Each structure stands twice: as structure tokens, then as C-alpha cells.
Amino acid sequence: MESEKPRIIPINIEEEMKSSYIDYSMSVIVSRALPDVRDGLKPVHRRVLYGMYELGLTANAPYKKSARIVGEVLGKYHPHGDAAVYETMVRMAQDFAMRYPLVDGQGNFGSIDGDSAAAMRYTEARLTRLAEEMLRDIEKDTVNFQDNFDGSLKEPVVLPSALPNLIVNGSDGIAVGMATKIPPHNLGETVDALVAMIDHPDISLEALMRYLPAPDFPTGGILYGYQGVQEAYATGRGRITIRARMHEEEVRPGRPALVITEIPYQVNKSNLIEKIAQLVRERRIEGISDIRDESDREGLRIVLELKKDAAPLVVQNQLYKFTPCQQTFGVNMVALVGGRPRTLTLRELMRHYLDHRHEVVTRRTRFELRKAEERAHILEGLKIALDHLDIVINIIRYSADPDEARQRLMEGVLPERLSPEERERLGLPLGQVSHFTLTEAQANAILALRLSRLTGLERQKIEEEYRALLQEIERLRSILASEPLRWQIIREELLALKQKYADPRRTEIDYGGKGDFALEDLIEDEQVVVTISHQGLIKRTPANVYRQQGRGGIGLKASGMREDDYIEHLFACKNHDYLLFFTDHGRCYWLRVYEIPEGGRTSLGRSIRNLIQIAPDDRVRAVLNIRKEDFEDPNFLRKHYVLMATRQGMVKKTALEAFSRPRTDGIIAIAFAEGDELVEASLTDGQAHVLLASSGGRVVRFEESDVRPTGRNTRGVRGITLKGEETLVGMVTVPPQAPLCILTLSAHGYGKRTPLEEYPVHRRGGQGVWTMKRTPRTGCLIAIKAVQDHDDLMIVTQNGQMIRLHVGQISRMGRHTQGVRLIQLRPGDAIADVTRLVTEVQADEAVAA
Incomplete structure (x- = not known):
């Protein structure tokens, strides 16, 4: 016999790969990785x-x-x-x-x-x-x-699935070419939203989110920002930011700590602690001295003990920025609908679940109706048997076997072997059939009937059960005939589920969260001193570096100076403040304080030209610092002004709003006459009094309302009339009835405080009144400031020496005196600048006093 040849079927490898891979993909999608939209x-x-x-x-x-x-x-x-x-x-x-x-x-x-x-x-x-x-x-x-x-x-x-499992427990899976990641939700909120959809099938997403505002994760945490939630619910895709819950706590005297009690969903606690420890070792997170895991059966507790000088808010933001204390949950609501994967919105997710429950309730009702009708049919047979008990007993008694008995019960035929006496007793002539017929099910039920059911009480129970069944059948038929009634049943079952199993929300919703970090979130908003030298070197130094000294001291070294350079500007502010720089050319530049490099008391600083784009032949003349919350408030911007004064005695007022959006290359702030330059800029509310001081020792005081607001590209109006070679040296803006003193300081270090009320109010443009007796010993007037008793004063010389004085130590004197020596100057040195520093502690003490 000739051997059979092997059967070879040629197959295109490309087609086979496509077909096999599609089969594999569909198997993974349908049978492994993706949840069914109905039961999740x-x-x-x-x-x-x-x-x-x-x-x-x-x-x-x-x-x-x-x-x-x-x-x-x-x-x-x-x-x-x-x-x-x-x-x-x-x-x-x-x-x-x-x-x-x-x-x-x-x-x-x-x-x-x-x-x-x-x-x-x-x-x-x-x-x-x-x-x-x-x-x-x-x-x-x-x-x-x-x-x-x-x-x-x-x-x-x-x-x-009486439980809306896909919504409350979510799902996570990776298939072939697609994935799903559905967040969990609170059961009570989910039920409320489903009930609202039953009551109003066309309910909008916005209305639905009033009941189901956001996911609710098993590990709690804080849902930071709301835009991602809205996108996820509206489109099926979105990014949700979750933060760990932490609070500040004093774990031992003088040592604060950050305590983490809840972490983002799906974050490994051990890995989180390890990551924090690694970043502390690498000095990417500073301020943490010890890390302890104190979690127990009561709950999660991670203690991050802080160093004494650490800022808890900054450390907290660093943890959010660099560690899994802040995680992004990428929502991708993909589920199987009719065996096919689909990306679903929140409304679609809920609609499919409700449709499934409607089908379940309908099928359940049909099943219960069928069972009730079958039982009613049996009871009808039992009732017939009880009504014709003697005949039934004789049919069974005289039947040869159960099959014959069943058949005769169904046909209602008496056995032939029934004696004439029995027929006569039953009232049936020979050959007569009984008065009833039964179905096979009824006949089987009669054959299975126990003798105890023949008692009067049991017969009554059968009657009661039959009547109750008829009512139940009527109810079930009415449910099948009425769709609104079926939805009412679903609604009631959902509310019962909520009452039985609902619990409070675990994940807090922070609707105002931005999601992304700004640099300022990682920098403490502490008080600093900003210095700008004559040659444009700028730096910021923590204010607590400078210790107070008594009047007449020599002072600390405030800044390392290059030859023929000296401090021109020195002022106190906070790291998150905004700075407006006004230059010789009349332009305004914008900068955040924390963007200025930090340096010690003796460091040189960095050239301001590396921070803002000032022209080579331009230089900063005045700096205005504005608190962050004020600069970001449109109402504040509209109601406040920048008041500027020039060397030639001109003043100009422009709304602060005009400076709120400067460009990197600056914007025009003021127009100058030839040879003029900017001396001072001040923030006002439109109701202040203005004091202008000349180098000759005179001050004019007038109401700010005398200066009408103008645009940025204007010169302004005359503020003070100057004599000879006099120039404007300073401007002060104060509230009309403020309990202030005017501090005057001469070039040779003499100064004094004079009550504000000693300066009479005139119209702008006058020559003013004397404020300091000018002599060769005192030198010309160099600066004026408005001060209070609890203020601190910082004086800087051209050689870089600085002294910090408490204003309360400076004598109060009249306008015609020359003052007292405030700083001992070395030969050839002179005062460069003075600033007023108000600490929060001093302010609190002043209010308490």
C-alpha cells in the first residue's frame, strides 16, 4: 500500500499573524482585562x-x-x-x-x-x-x-448586581491597545445620583455632579483641583490630582512635625517613606530631621519631625512636589458594552447600569409570576382534591400503582374494581366518571399530599395561601404592565442599599486646587531685606540676620562692596511679594522677591541686569513692593495708585492697574523733562497726604487729591517749588490723621522724629516749611520717612556699613532743630539710604499695647 503523502496547506504568514493576533487581542479584551459595564x-x-x-x-x-x-x-x-x-x-x-x-x-x-x-x-x-x-x-x-x-x-x-459595583469600586486593567482606569466612588452619593437619574432621565451632567461630586478613594486623601474631575465625567478621560492628608503637630516641646494620616490611592506606604528619606539625604527636601512610621491598627500615621528653623508649609509643598504624597490618577472609563469596549461618560456609565437593573427586575418579576402561577395551579388542584376527598381517596386506594392513580386523577375516572357498595355510597352509578379533571402537576401534588394536610386547620391554610397568591399574581402582573412601577422598585431597592451600607465620604475635595505647583509653593513667605547697590547688585537676606543695636553704634557690615560702589536701595518685604522697578528712563519692570538670589550680609549680590532686561544706559531709581494677595486682586488694582516724584519736584499719579501686566522688556511708567529723573514711587489709595522734601531742608504737605490720575506716558504736575540747586530728596505718603512721626536724616548721620501734625497742609507746588535746621555739621537733608514707635530703622552708608535701630530710641524734636547723631560715620563716609522695617511681632505688640 502506497504511503499517504503529508497534507500541506499553504498559508499566508501575514494573514495568519493578523488573524491570530486579533483573536488573542479580543480574548484579552473581552475575557480578561476589561470589566462588564453592568456588574463592573x-x-x-x-x-x-x-x-x-x-x-x-x-x-x-x-x-x-x-x-x-x-x-x-x-x-x-x-x-x-x-x-x-x-x-x-x-x-x-x-x-x-x-x-x-x-x-x-x-x-x-x-x-x-x-x-x-x-x-x-x-x-x-x-x-x-x-x-x-x-x-x-x-x-x-x-x-x-x-x-x-x-x-x-x-x-x-x-x-x-444590586450594587452599582463599577461605579463604587471602580476598575483597573490593561488590555491590548487599550486600558481602563475607573475611580471608586461613595455608595451614598452614587445612589443619590442614580435616583436622580431615575427621577429625571434627561438630567444634565452638571446637575448629576451635585449628587456625585467626585471619586471617593478607600485610602482617603485630598482631591486637589476639580477641572480633571469635570473632564473625566464629561468625556470619560481626565487627570485627577490626589494629595496625602497631613497636619502640623508638636510631637515634643519646641519640635514641630508634619503628620501624614492618609496617602493617595494605590501608593505603597513603605515606598513613600523610603522616597522621602532618600530626598532628605540628597538635600532635595530640607527641614526634616527624623522620619517615623507610627501606623497601627487604629490607622496610618507617618511622623516627619522638622528642624527648629524649618517652615512647615514649605516642607509640605516640597513633599507634594517631589514625592508620591501627590499623585495623578488618570481616569479612562473603558468598559464592555454588549461585548464591545467603549469609553463612557459618567451619564452613560450610570445609564447602562440602570438599564441592566431594569432588565434584572423585569426578568425577576416574570420568574416570580411564573412560580406564583405554578403554585396557584397546584393549590387549585389541592382545593379540588379536598372538595372531593372521598372520590380522590378511593381513586388512589383502588389504583394498582401510582402511575394508574395519576392517570385516573387526571382523567377523573374511578377504578373498575371499585365495589358497587362504594359506588352507591359515593352516589356514582356503574361506569360514571368523577366530577373533576386535574393536570399532571396537580395529580402529582395530590399524590404527594401528606395526611396531616387533611385537617381543618391545614385546609384553611391552603385557602389563605391561595388567596394571597392571587393578590401576588395581580401585583406581579401590574409590575410587568407598568414601566414606571418597575423604575420605582429599582429606586426603592437603591435607597434601601444606601440606608444599609452607605458610609461617610473619605476623600476631601479641594475645589480651589491648581493641580500644578508654582515655584512660590516651595519657598517660605518669610520677611527679607532686599538691597540694591549703586552699580546694580541686588540680593535678599533674611531679616532675622540683623540684630538690634543701641543708638550711636558703629553697625554691622551689611554688604560686601566693590570699590566706588555703595547701597542705594534697601527695603523690607516678603518672599512672595511683587516688585515694581522704576528706572531713570521712566520704565517699569516686574519681578517676584523670591526670584532675587539670596545672600548673606557680606555677599556682593547679583547684577540686576541678569534678572530684568534693563537697557545698558538705564538704572533702577525706585522700587515698589506689593503683597501677593493685593497684586492679584482686580478690585485692589483699580482702587490704588502709584504716586511718583521726580528730582525736579514733579509728581504724577497713575492707577496701579496700569502696571499689573508689564512685559519682560518693561513698560513706560512716566515721561520726563530733559535732565529730570525719578526719586520715589509710592502706593496710595487716593486719599493720602503727600510730603515732599528738598535737599535744602524744606517740606511741603498737600492732599493727594490735588494730583489728578493720568496715564503712564505723562509728565505729571508741579509738586514742590525748588530754589537754586536744591533737588527733591524724598516723598512720603500718609493717611490724613495717622499718628505718625516724620523721620528726617541728614547726610552726616543726624536725624530726629517730628510729629506729623507739625507740618501744615498747603496746596501742592509751594516752597514748603522747614523740617530740619541745615548746618555744615549736619549736611544736607538726605531722606525722610514716616515712622511709628514700634518700627525698626535700617541705615546704610556709602561704604556699606549698616545699623539697625529701634525708632523708639530716636528723639522727638521740632521742625527747626538739627537732630541727634544716629550713626557714627567713618571719615569720608556718608549716608546712602534708610528704610523702615516693621516685624510682625512688633506689629502685634503695638496692637496689644
């Missing part, structure tokens, strides 16, 4: 829950070994690795992974530190009460069943 479960989750249900592991049943459960699921429904089944069951038991766990585990089921669960032979499990809600009514033909892998058993295609 993947096949393995569904099989685990159904397998436990078949084992009788309800919430009030004894626990059973996990290995027994895994074996049941593997052998009957899920022919894959035991690890996959056990890990699925473990996750459904973890309260830090599932918002509402579906498995009640006993033993080690892992931890938030990333510890794995104990082996399945050591742990035990059963269903939770909420898992029972997922399986409720499954025996009432509410869902379709399909063959298992070998066709020997049936398994549910989907669970009835």
Missing part, C-alpha cells in the same frame, strides 16, 4: 464570587480555606493559574484597594506597605454582605448562563 466585574472576579456563592460562603456562614475556594473556581470555571485566582480574591478582600470589599478575609491578606498575602492554605474567606447584593436573585432567572470551559456546568454571563 472581569470574568475572573465574577467566577470567584459565583464559586464562593455555590460553596455557601455567605456573610453569616463559617469561613472556608482559601485553597478550597481557589480549587473550586479552578476546577469548575477558570482553568488558569491558581495564583491569578488567589490574587484576585486577595484584592477583593483588601480595604485599602477596594472602596467596598466583596470578600471577607480572615488571616494575612496583605497590607498597604506592599506586603503580599499569606499562602492560600493559611487564609480563610467568605463573601461580604455587599457581595451577596451582587448575587441577589441570581437563582430567579435574572441573568443568562453559559457553558463553562468543558461544557459540564453553567456559569453566569453577568451578575444581577
Whole structure:
């Protein structure tokens, strides 16, 4: 016999690869990675829950070994690795992974530190009460069943899911070419939203989000910012920022600490602590001296002990910026709808669930109606038997076997062997049939009837049961005939679920969060001193570096100086403040204080030209600092002004709003006459009094309302009339009735305080009144400032020496005196600038006094 030739079928490799890969992809998508939109479960989750249900592991049943459960699921429904089944069951038991766990585990089921669960032979499990809600009514033909892998058993295609599981527990999975990541939600809020959709099917997303405002994660935390939530609910995709919850606490006297009590969802606590420790070692996070994990059965607690000089808010922002204390949850709401993957909005997600529940309730009602009708049919047969009891007994008595008895009951024919006496007693002539017929089911029920049911009481119970069944049948038929009634039932079942299982929201919503960090979030808003030298070197130094000295001291070294350079500007502000720089050319530049390099008392600083784009032949003349919250308030900008004074005695007022959006190359602030330059700029509210001082020792005081507001590109009006070679040396703006003194300081270090009320109010443009007696000993007037007793004064010389004085130490004198020596100048040195520094502690003391 000739040997058979091998059968070879030519196949295009490209087509085979496409076909095989598509089959594999669809298997992963449909049978492994994506949840069904109706019950929110993947096949393995569904099989685990159904397998436990078949084992009788309800919430009030004894626990059973996990290995027994895994074996049941593997052998009957899920022919894959035991690890996959056990890990699925473990996750459904973890309260830090599932918002509402579906498995009640006993033993080690892992931890938030990333510890794995104990082996399945050591742990035990059963269903939770909420898992029972997922399986409720499954025996009432509410869902379709399909063959298992070998066709020997049936398994549910989907669970009835009285719990809106996909919404409350979310889902996470990676398929082929797609993925899903649905966040968990609060059950009470979810039910409220579903009820609102039942009541108003066309409800808008905005109205729906009043009931279901945002996800609610099992580990709590703070949902920071709301735009991502709105995008996710509207489109099915979005980015949600979650922050750890932390607070400041004094763990021991004088040592503050940041205590983390909640961390973002899916963050490993051990890895988080390790990351923080690494960043502290690398000095990327400064201010933490010790890290302790004090978590216990009561809850999570990570203690970050801070150094004495650390700013808790800055450390907190650094933790959010550089560690998993702030995480982004990328929402991608993909689920299987009719076996096909779809990206769903929140409304679609809820609509599909409600449609599923409507189908379940409809099928359940049909099943219950069928069972009720079948039972009513049986009871009707029993009633017939009880009404013709003697005949039924004789049919059964004289039948040869049960089959004959059944047949004669159904036909109502008496046995031929019934004696004439019995027929006569029953009132039936020979050959006469009985007065009833029964169905097979009724005949079987009569044959199975116990003799105890023939008593009068039992006969009454049958009558009552029959009447109750007729009412139940009527009710069930009315449900099937009325869709609004079915929706009412779904509504009531959801509200009952909420009443039974709802709990408070765990994740706080911070609607105002930006999500992204600004640099200022990582910098403490502390008080600093900013210095600008004649040659344009700028730096900021913490204000607490300077210690107070007594009047007449020599002073500390304030800045390392180059030859023929000296300090021109020195002022106190805070790191988050905005700075407006006004230059010789009449331009304004914008800068944040924290953008200025920090330096010590003796450091040179950095050229201001590296920070703002000043022209080579231009230089800064005046600096105005404005607090962050004020500069970002439109109402504040409209109601405040920048008042400028020039060397030739001109003044000009322009609304602050005109300077709120400067460009990198600056904007025009003021127009000058030839040879003029800017001396001072001040922030006012339009109601101030203005004092202008000349180098000759005269001051004019007038109301700010004398100067009308003009645009940026204007010269202004005459403020003070100057004589000879006099120039304007300073401007002060004060409230009309302020309890202030005017500090005057001469070039040779003499100064004094004069009460504000000694300066009479005139019209602008006058020559003014004397404010300091000018002599060769005192030198010309160099500056004036408005001060209070609790202020501190900083005086800087051209050689870089500085003294910090308490204003209360400076004598009060009249306008015609020359003052007292405030600083001992070295030969050839002179005063360069003076500024007033007000500390918060001093302000508090002044208010308390």
C-alpha cells in the first residue's frame, strides 16, 4: 500500500499573524482585562464570587480555606493559574484597594506597605454582605448562563448586581491597545445620583455632579483641583490630582512635625517613606530631621519631625512636589458594552447600569409570576382534591400503582374494581366518571399530599395561601404592565442599599486646587531685606540676620562692596511679594522677591541686569513692593495708585492697574523733562497726604487729591517749588490723621522724629516749611520717612556699613532743630539710604499695647 503523502496547506504568514493576533487581542479584551459595564466585574472576579456563592460562603456562614475556594473556581470555571485566582480574591478582600470589599478575609491578606498575602492554605474567606447584593436573585432567572470551559456546568454571563459595583469600586486593567482606569466612588452619593437619574432621565451632567461630586478613594486623601474631575465625567478621560492628608503637630516641646494620616490611592506606604528619606539625604527636601512610621491598627500615621528653623508649609509643598504624597490618577472609563469596549461618560456609565437593573427586575418579576402561577395551579388542584376527598381517596386506594392513580386523577375516572357498595355510597352509578379533571402537576401534588394536610386547620391554610397568591399574581402582573412601577422598585431597592451600607465620604475635595505647583509653593513667605547697590547688585537676606543695636553704634557690615560702589536701595518685604522697578528712563519692570538670589550680609549680590532686561544706559531709581494677595486682586488694582516724584519736584499719579501686566522688556511708567529723573514711587489709595522734601531742608504737605490720575506716558504736575540747586530728596505718603512721626536724616548721620501734625497742609507746588535746621555739621537733608514707635530703622552708608535701630530710641524734636547723631560715620563716609522695617511681632505688640 502506497504511503499517504503529508497534507500541506499553504498559508499566508501575514494573514495568519493578523488573524491570530486579533483573536488573542479580543480574548484579552473581552475575557480578561476589561470589566462588564453592568456588574463592573472581569470574568475572573465574577467566577470567584459565583464559586464562593455555590460553596455557601455567605456573610453569616463559617469561613472556608482559601485553597478550597481557589480549587473550586479552578476546577469548575477558570482553568488558569491558581495564583491569578488567589490574587484576585486577595484584592477583593483588601480595604485599602477596594472602596467596598466583596470578600471577607480572615488571616494575612496583605497590607498597604506592599506586603503580599499569606499562602492560600493559611487564609480563610467568605463573601461580604455587599457581595451577596451582587448575587441577589441570581437563582430567579435574572441573568443568562453559559457553558463553562468543558461544557459540564453553567456559569453566569453577568451578575444581577444590586450594587452599582463599577461605579463604587471602580476598575483597573490593561488590555491590548487599550486600558481602563475607573475611580471608586461613595455608595451614598452614587445612589443619590442614580435616583436622580431615575427621577429625571434627561438630567444634565452638571446637575448629576451635585449628587456625585467626585471619586471617593478607600485610602482617603485630598482631591486637589476639580477641572480633571469635570473632564473625566464629561468625556470619560481626565487627570485627577490626589494629595496625602497631613497636619502640623508638636510631637515634643519646641519640635514641630508634619503628620501624614492618609496617602493617595494605590501608593505603597513603605515606598513613600523610603522616597522621602532618600530626598532628605540628597538635600532635595530640607527641614526634616527624623522620619517615623507610627501606623497601627487604629490607622496610618507617618511622623516627619522638622528642624527648629524649618517652615512647615514649605516642607509640605516640597513633599507634594517631589514625592508620591501627590499623585495623578488618570481616569479612562473603558468598559464592555454588549461585548464591545467603549469609553463612557459618567451619564452613560450610570445609564447602562440602570438599564441592566431594569432588565434584572423585569426578568425577576416574570420568574416570580411564573412560580406564583405554578403554585396557584397546584393549590387549585389541592382545593379540588379536598372538595372531593372521598372520590380522590378511593381513586388512589383502588389504583394498582401510582402511575394508574395519576392517570385516573387526571382523567377523573374511578377504578373498575371499585365495589358497587362504594359506588352507591359515593352516589356514582356503574361506569360514571368523577366530577373533576386535574393536570399532571396537580395529580402529582395530590399524590404527594401528606395526611396531616387533611385537617381543618391545614385546609384553611391552603385557602389563605391561595388567596394571597392571587393578590401576588395581580401585583406581579401590574409590575410587568407598568414601566414606571418597575423604575420605582429599582429606586426603592437603591435607597434601601444606601440606608444599609452607605458610609461617610473619605476623600476631601479641594475645589480651589491648581493641580500644578508654582515655584512660590516651595519657598517660605518669610520677611527679607532686599538691597540694591549703586552699580546694580541686588540680593535678599533674611531679616532675622540683623540684630538690634543701641543708638550711636558703629553697625554691622551689611554688604560686601566693590570699590566706588555703595547701597542705594534697601527695603523690607516678603518672599512672595511683587516688585515694581522704576528706572531713570521712566520704565517699569516686574519681578517676584523670591526670584532675587539670596545672600548673606557680606555677599556682593547679583547684577540686576541678569534678572530684568534693563537697557545698558538705564538704572533702577525706585522700587515698589506689593503683597501677593493685593497684586492679584482686580478690585485692589483699580482702587490704588502709584504716586511718583521726580528730582525736579514733579509728581504724577497713575492707577496701579496700569502696571499689573508689564512685559519682560518693561513698560513706560512716566515721561520726563530733559535732565529730570525719578526719586520715589509710592502706593496710595487716593486719599493720602503727600510730603515732599528738598535737599535744602524744606517740606511741603498737600492732599493727594490735588494730583489728578493720568496715564503712564505723562509728565505729571508741579509738586514742590525748588530754589537754586536744591533737588527733591524724598516723598512720603500718609493717611490724613495717622499718628505718625516724620523721620528726617541728614547726610552726616543726624536725624530726629517730628510729629506729623507739625507740618501744615498747603496746596501742592509751594516752597514748603522747614523740617530740619541745615548746618555744615549736619549736611544736607538726605531722606525722610514716616515712622511709628514700634518700627525698626535700617541705615546704610556709602561704604556699606549698616545699623539697625529701634525708632523708639530716636528723639522727638521740632521742625527747626538739627537732630541727634544716629550713626557714627567713618571719615569720608556718608549716608546712602534708610528704610523702615516693621516685624510682625512688633506689629502685634503695638496692637496689644
